[in-house]
Amino acid sequence: MYKIVKKKSLNPTVTLMEIDAPLIAKKAEPGQFIILRVDENGERIPLTVAGYDREAGTVRIIFQIVGATTEKLNHLNEGDYIHDFVGPLGVPTHTDGLKKVCVVGGGVGCAIALPVAEKLHEIGCEVHSIVGFRNKDLVILEDEFKACSDKFVLMTDDGSYGQKGVVTAPLEEMIKAGEDYDLVITIGPLIMMKFVVKTTKPYNIPTTVSMNPIMIDGTGMCGGCRLTVDGQTKFACVDGPDFDGFKVDFDEAMKRGAMYKPFERHAYEETCNLFKKEVE
Amino acid sequence: MPNMSPKKAPMPSQDPNVRNKNFLEVATGYTEEVAIEEAQRCLNCKHRPCVNGCPVHIAIPDFIKEVAQGNFAGAYDVISQSSSLPAVCGRVCPQESQCESKCVRGIKTEPVGIGRLERFVADWHNAQTDVKVNKPESNGHKVAIVGSGPAGLTCAGDLAKKGYDVTVFEALHLAGGVLVYGIPEFRLPKSIVQKEVDTLKELGVKVETNMVIGRVLSIDELMDDYGFESVFIGSGAGLPRFMNIPGENLCGVYSANEFLTRTNLMKAYKDDSTTPIMHAKKVAVVGGGNVAMDAARCAKRLGAEEVYIVYRRSEEELPARKEEVEHAKEEGIIFKLLNNPVEILGNEDEFVTGMKCIKMELGEPDSSGRRRPVEIPGSEFVLDVDAVVISIGTSPNPLIKATTKGLDTQKWGGIIADENGLTSREGVYAGGDAVTGAATVILAMGAGKTAAAAIDEYIQNKNK
Numbered sequence: 001m002y003k004i005v006k007k008k009s010l011n012p013t014v015t016l017m018e019i020d021a022p023l024i025a026k027k028a029e030p031g032q033f034i035i036l037r038v039d040e041n042g043e044r045i046p047l048t049v050a051g052y053d054r055e056a057g058t059v060r061i062i063f064q065i066v067g068a069t070t071e072k073l074n075h076l077n078e079g080d081y082i083h084d085f086v087g088p089l090g091v092p093t094h095t096d097g098l099k100k101v102c103v104v105g106g107g108v109g110c111a112i113a114l115p116v117a118e119k120l121h122e123i124g125c126e127v128h129s130i131v132g133f134r135n136k137d138l139v140i141l142e143d144e145f146k147a148c149s150d151k152f153v154l155m156t157d158d159g160s161y162g163q164k165g166v167v168t169a170p171l172e173e174m175i176k177a178g179e180d181y182d183l184v185i186t187i188g189p190l191i192m193m194k195f196v197v198k199t200t201k202p203y204n205i206p207t208t209v210s211m212n213p214i215m216i217d218g219t220g221m222c223g224g225c226r227l228t229v230d231g232q233t234k235f236a237c238v239d240g241p242d243f244d245g246f247k248v249d250f251d252e253a254m255k256r257g258a259m260y261k262p263f264e265r266h267a268y269e270e271t272c273n274l275f276k277k278e279v280e
Numbered sequence: 281m282p283n284m285s286p287k288k289a290p291m292p293s294q295d296p297n298v299r300n301k302n303f304l305e306v307a308t309g310y311t312e313e314v315a316i317e318e319a320q321r322c323l324n325c326k327h328r329p330c331v332n333g334c335p336v337h338i339a340i341p342d343f344i345k346e347v348a349q350g351n352f353a354g355a356y357d358v359i360s361q362s363s364s365l366p367a368v369c370g371r372v373c374p375q376e377s378q379c380e381s382k383c384v385r386g387i388k389t390e391p392v393g394i395g396r397l398e399r400f401v402a403d404w405h406n407a408q409t410d411v412k413v414n415k416p417e418s419n420g421h422k423v424a425i426v427g428s429g430p431a432g433l434t435c436a437g438d439l440a441k442k443g444y445d446v447t448v449f450e451a452l453h454l455a456g457g458v459l460v461y462g463i464p465e466f467r468l469p470k471s472i473v474q475k476e477v478d479t480l481k482e483l484g485v486k487v488e489t490n491m492v493i494g495r496v497l498s499i500d501e502l503m504d505d506y507g508f509e510s511v512f513i514g515s516g517a518g519l520p521r522f523m524n525i526p527g528e529n530l531c532g533v534y535s536a537n538e539f540l541t542r543t544n545l546m547k548a549y550k551d552d553s554t555t556p557i558m559h560a561k562k563v564a565v566v567g568g569g570n571v572a573m574d575a576a577r578c579a580k581r582l583g584a585e586e587v588y589i590v591y592r593r594s595e596e597e598l599p600a601r602k603e604e605v606e607h608a609k610e611e612g613i614i615f616k617l618l619n620n621p622v623e624i625l626g627n628e629d630e631f632v633t634g635m636k637c638i639k640m641e642l643g644e645p646d647s648s649g650r651r652r653p654v655e656i657p658g659s660e661f662v663l664d665v666d667a668v669v670i671s672i673g674t675s676p677n678p679l680i681k682a683t684t685k686g687l688d689t690q691k692w693g694g695i696i697a698d699e700n701g702l703t704s705r706e707g708v709y710a711g712g713d714a715v716t717g718a719a720t721v722i723l724a725m726g727a728g729k730t731a732a733a734a735i736d737e738y739i740q741n742k743n744k
Binding site: 023024027037041042043044068069083084085086087088089216217219220221222223224226227228233238252255256258259260263264267 | 451452453489490491492495496497518519520522524528529531532534535537538541542546547552553554555556558629630631677678679
């Protein structure tokens with residue numbers, strides 16, 4: 001059992017938690033993930049490590065309430081326990097030797113992009129950050145990004161905060177203006193990452209994407225998280241979750257991600273009925 | 281006077297058409313009367329060939345003699361001197377090629393039902409509520425076990441009985457390895473695995489779940505920082521193989537590991553499970569081993585109307601136990617033998633709609649001695665299915681190898697270990713599927729047992 005030592009709501013659908021897990025806190029690196037199970041009959045879900053405090057022995061997760069399990073998780077409070085919490089899993093984001101990087105985050109993906117940006121900043125890399133949200137109410141981690149970024153652009157789809165539009169617009173502008181990035185790292189919804197790759201490809205700027213397929217064990221024993229990368233089958237949980245964005249088959253990944261949609265919808269409704277709350 | 285009945289006392293079982301709709305255990309087990317009657321078929325022969333057929337050398341005639349006299353507690357004591365998991369082995373061992381294949385009664389008639397009797401004794405013992413396990417006195421030496429499958433649990437049990445301070449590290453949230461995620465409830469109820477794990481805990485074995493060794497702690501850290509004098513690696517062969525044919529990443533294509541993990545470990549067959557699984561109407565399972573039989577029988581129980589086993593050789597070469605093949609057939613599984621998939625077909629939403637197969641014929645024997653399947657040109661046809669489960673084998677998980685310096689492995693990933701389980705690293709032992717590649721539960725247990733003896737000897741010599 002793993003104690004929730006801190007809980008904070010970042011916006012109406014996004015929550016931050018710090019979990020007491022000293023062994024994981026000691027080893028975790030940006031880009032890695034954990035798998036958790038809320039209760040004894042719960043499913044296993046992957047969440048990327050959003051931060052860690054090696055001394056305090058805590059691991060930070062930031063999650064968006066999108067279905068039954070994240071809804072149940074959000075009903076737990078400080079002092080409550082999560083049944084299972086395992087990690088760190090996956091390969092850390094490669095940051096060695098990078099001099100200038102643009103980090104592009106979308107929605108709750110920004111929570112995962114932040115530790116990567118912070119690590120890059122720490123090793124003396126010039127960091128430009130572009131973050132995108134649907135609207136002003138959903139903005140998270142703005143100050144944290146500003147603190148580790150040499151350049152920071154915030155976008156909202158409806159223009160209610162920052163600039164109006166999607167993240168690819170400023171990215172293309174900055175590239176056109178002559179920013180010579182060693183690498184673009186993008187983390188967010190599949191559709192956003194797909195379009196970031198479409199933006200960087202004509203300029204041949206290497207682009208790393210953090211994939212988020214369906215997972216069960218997260219240790220390489222089932223292949224539920226498999227993706228096609230450069231025509232080869234890869235397991236995101238052990239070979240990734242980071243991959244060369246130019247080589248990932250995004251359309252396949254999107255179809256596979258939607259495989260259990262009707263089941264998930266039903267499970268979410270049942271959970272919400274349990275908590276007497278409308279599904280938006 | 282022994283019972284000279286030529287046949288084993290039959291195993292009571294659920295009716296095939298009832299059981300293929302539930303996940304309750306297929307075989308329901310002997311009663312006390314039937315167990316005593318079957319035990320009386322044993323001739324208690326002097327040279328005891330059955331014992332040599334058992335990879336962990338249970339004193340078979342001795343325990344059967346106790347059963348024949350109605351002393352079930354005494355029978356359990358005999359078995360537990362050699363085996364830590366009798367309720368499991370009595371159920372899943374291929375006795376027909378082990379102990380029972382050597383039984384003298386089996387020369388002219390059916391052998392003694394050794395597996396059924398072992399199972400009876402273990403179940404009888406587990407039903408007793410007031411049995412206390414005597415926790416052995418500690419000898420002060422620490423041993424780490426990586427993986428809680430049959431190899432690891434056996435090694436842990438043997439060392440704990442000798443007084444070692446044993447910690448088992450398991451990556452998943454439940455201990456048992458393939459016994460909990462792979463072998464279905466209807467062949468091996470999970471409560472039985474839990475009971476055997478609990479017995480080990482009573483012996484003093486610590487079980488740490490959610491610990492992926494190689495990620496959260498390395499083997500070097502276990503030895504250098506945590507004071508474990510020896511490590512046993514029983515991490516199994518859990519990496520699934522795919523066929524590399526077009527369409528393999530369509531929605532509805534599962535590895536057998538995923539399909540069985542969702543079904544067994546995550547209990548996706550239950551209505552209130554939060555882990556989803558596709559309840560397909562027509563399912564093809566590719567492969568012919570025990571895992572393929574398990575997957576096919578699970579698919580049927582999840583509500584599939586038609587379930588096919590698609591296997592490239594003929595019935596004679598099926599690697600699954602005969603009994604499992606028989607059970608599968610009784611439950612209505614359709615065998616498509618001498619067929620090999622060449623492509624999985626899907627619709628515009630990328631869900632499976634069919635599987636293109638080609639017919640095969642058997643050619644000359646290959647290096648394994650089995651006749652090699654050869655495609656018959658132009659014989660392609662489409663099998664109408666909406667889910668495919670690939671069950672063509674697994675290989676050792678590469679994580680331990682990648683994170684342990686100086687640990688030698690075979691090209692295909694198996695850890696290199698000598699006949700005692702010693703690896704290329706001092707104090708590090710390995711056994712089970714991690715060494716041999718996918719094999720059987722009882723062979724893994726045998727390897728765990730051998731390694732436990734070697735670890736004991738190593739630590740005792742070192743501390744002289």
